Amino acid sequence: MTTTAAIRVADLSKDYRGTRAVDSVSFDVPHGSITGFLGPNGAGKSTTLRMLVGLTEPTGGSATVLGRRYTELLNPGRRVGVLLDASAQHSGRTGLEILRLGAMMMGLPDRRAEEMIEKVGLSKAESRRRTGTYSLGMRQRLGVAHALLGDPKVLILDEPANGLDPAGIHWMRTLLKEFADDGGSVLLSSHLLHEIEVVADDLVVIGRGRIVARGSKNDLLAGSGVYVRSTDDEGLAAGMRAVGVGFTDHPDGGFTVGAEAEHIANIAAAAGITLRELRADDEAGLEQLFLRLTADDAREDVKS
Amino acid sequence: MTTAATTAATTTPIDRALIPIPFGRLVRTELRKLTDTRAGRWLLLTLVAATPIVALVMVFTMSTKDLNYAKFVDYTSTPEKLLLPILGILTMTSEWSQRTGLVTFVLEPKRGRVLLAKGVAALGLGIGVSILMLLVSVVGNVLGQSVRNGDGSWNFAGQVSGEVTLVLLSWLLLGIALGMALLITAAAILVAFVVPNMFSAFFGSGSKNTTAWFDLNQAQSPLYSHDITGKGWIQLLAASALWIGIPMLLGAMRVRRTEVK
Numbered sequence: 001m002t003t004t005a006a007i008r009v010a011d012l013s014k015d016y017r018g019t020r021a022v023d024s025v026s027f028d029v030p031h032g033s034i035t036g037f038l039g040p041n042g043a044g045k046s047t048t049l050r051m052l053v054g055l056t057e058p059t060g061g062s063a064t065v066l067g068r069r070y071t072e073l074l075n076p077g078r079r080v081g082v083l084l085d086a087s088a089q090h091s092g093r094t095g096l097e098i099l100r101l102g103a104m105m106m107g108l109p110d111r112r113a114e115e116m117i118e119k120v121g122l123s124k125a126e127s128r129r130r131t132g133t134y135s136l137g138m139r140q141r142l143g144v145a146h147a148l149l150g151d152p153k154v155l156i157l158d159e160p161a162n163g164l165d166p167a168g169i170h171w172m173r174t175l176l177k178e179f180a181d182d183g184g185s186v187l188l189s190s191h192l193l194h195e196i197e198v199v200a201d202d203l204v205v206i207g208r209g210r211i212v213a214r215g216s217k218n219d220l221l222a223g224s225g226v227y228v229r230s231t232d233d234e235g236l237a238a239g240m241r242a243v244g245v246g247f248t249d250h251p252d253g254g255f256t257v258g259a260e261a262e263h264i265a266n267i268a269a270a271a272g273i274t275l276r277e278l279r280a281d282d283e284a285g286l287e288q289l290f291l292r293l294t295a296d297d298a299r300e301d302v303k304s
Numbered sequence: 305m306t307t308a309a310t311t312a313a314t315t316t317p318i319d320r321a322l323i324p325i326p327f328g329r330l331v332r333t334e335l336r337k338l339t340d341t342r343a344g345r346w347l348l349l350t351l352v353a354a355t356p357i358v359a360l361v362m363v364f365t366m367s368t369k370d371l372n373y374a375k376f377v378d379y380t381s382t383p384e385k386l387l388l389p390i391l392g393i394l395t396m397t398s399e400w401s402q403r404t405g406l407v408t409f410v411l412e413p414k415r416g417r418v419l420l421a422k423g424v425a426a427l428g429l430g431i432g433v434s435i436l437m438l439l440v441s442v443v444g445n446v447l448g449q450s451v452r453n454g455d456g457s458w459n460f461a462g463q464v465s466g467e468v469t470l471v472l473l474s475w476l477l478l479g480i481a482l483g484m485a486l487l488i489t490a491a492a493i494l495v496a497f498v499v500p501n502m503f504s505a506f507f508g509s510g511s512k513n514t515t516a517w518f519d520l521n522q523a524q525s526p527l528y529s530h531d532i533t534g535k536g537w538i539q540l541l542a543a544s545a546l547w548i549g550i551p552m553l554l555g556a557m558r559v560r561r562t563e564v565k
């Protein structure tokens with residue numbers, strides 16, 4: 001397959017009765033890497049992921065997984081592991097039975113269910129209890145087990161660390177790292193930066209439906225970014241994206257960029273774009289950006 | 305050791321990952337979902353146990369002249385007629401009430417196939433239950449004759465068997481259709497049991513000739529009296545289209561388009 005990315009999200013948008021929950025979201029998840037999808041509650045992460053797997057019809061845009069629309073994958077569970085909501089399980093079924101149902105549907109032997117129970121650290125006794133009695137952490141483990149059932153190449157996980165204790169979060173990180181080291185690709189969301197900053201290679205930050213930052217984690221976390229403003233910010237953004245430079249929208253217009261000033265000037269020159277401003281920006285850290293996003297939303301909540 | 309086992313288990317299946325999930329497997333999965341919860345098991349147990357219990361009570365309490373095959377079928381089918389719509393409804397709504405659709409429709413994004421598999425699974429159980437009911441009636445009739453020296457006649461046996469099966473499966477399909485259309489168990493049960501009967505009560509005073517076109521109970525009544533005419537069949541078809549066909553169509557459209565969350 002010639003496709004370069006395991007997951008490609010192109011211009012996805014979703015309107016709910018006039019309000020835009022997701023607004024032209026685009027990003028790639030490269031093969032063999034972990035992309036963290038980060039944003040405060042209500043930012044549009046879950047909606048984006050639901051559109052990605054065909055549970056929600058997008059208002060605009062499209063997405064592919066392994067080069068195809070998810071809904072066109074044949075027996076998708078064997079190629080893509082999905083966990084959208086660990087609580088969405090029948091409370092009257094045992095954990096083991098839920099995995100057996102999944103295995104049956106995907107055409108896998110029953111023992112695969114038992115193996116996955118073991119892999120996610122649930123005990124035999126726990127796996128034979130109804131999930132109605134499970135803690136959120138146990139549900140997350142069961143959900144991850146379900147996502148791994150079909151030995152997928154891609155994982156899509158919505159807030160999988162929710163409800164896990166520190167040991168559980170550590171376990172999850174190790175598991176995802178191993179998965180990616182074996183060539184798997186992971187897209188996982190979180191509303192907490194610290195949950196994914198250790199494990200992610202790339203970050204996509206979303207706030208109020210729009211992507212506000214995207215790039216390699218190292219660039220984004222570098223802190224000492226460069227502020228740039230130009231006569232053609234859209235063209236500049238396209239130029240930076242093309243060479244893989246991470247940047248975020250600045251609230252006053254322009255961008256905060258995780259690259260050398262000279263590099264940015266060269267990109268602009270190559271695109272024939274005139275710069276208006278180019279200077280060091282000490283407020284550029286991802287932490288600050290994220291705090292700003294969350295604070296904005298908190299203010300909005302107080303107002304409404 | 306586990307790692308080795310995992311690798312062994314997964315290398316073979318992967319080659320087959322590029323074929324769609326076979327329909328038969330979807331049906332088997334849906335059948336299993338109907339039987340692996342407490343509610344499902346109780347419902348099935350009741351469906352299976354109801355007919356022998358009714359038949360047994362009949363053998364010992366009914367007046368001997370009424371102990372014939374048609375009566376056994378009539379009485380033993382009554383609880384099934386009430387229970388089968390619930391089976392149909394639960395088959396469709398559980399995916400939404402328990403939010404398991406979030407998993408099911410991710411594993412098989414072609415939602416129409418899932419719906420069809422659910423329909424086939426429920427219908428399969430419905431046919432099984434109907435056959436059991438007929439067999440129990442045969443045994444009941446034989447017992448009635450030998451134990452109580454009952455009437456034991458087999459009048460209309462073939463016709464009765466076919467007609468009552470048709471009625472039972474219609475009500476099962478009604479449940480399936482309403483479950484799909486409403487997606488909420490309580491609402492679907494309410495509508496299935498209240499609305500058609502309210503309809504019959506409301507139009508009960510009208511001429512049977514006209515009300516049978518849109519009143520399902522009325523349209524089915526000649527099946528019980530074994531005197532359905534050509535026109536009666538057409539009326540039955542019309543009433544079934546209204547109560548089963550239309551909700552099913554709306555439900556299929558709804559399930560295919562609605563957001564799963």
Ligand SMILES: Nc1ncnc2c1ncn2[C@@H]1O[C@H](COP(=O)(O)OP(=O)(O)O)[C@@H](O)[C@H]1O
Nearest residue numbers: 016017021039040041042043044045046047048
């Ligand atoms: N079915 C819906 N109807 C109306 N608004 C919705 C619906 N689903 C989500 N939203 C809104 O869309 C926004 C994004 O929600 P969501 O994707 O769940 O965010 P996140 O997962 O990042 O917390 C929120 O403002 C939420 O209220």
Ligand SMILES: [Mg+2]
Nearest residue numbers: 045046047158
């Ligand atoms: Mg969410």
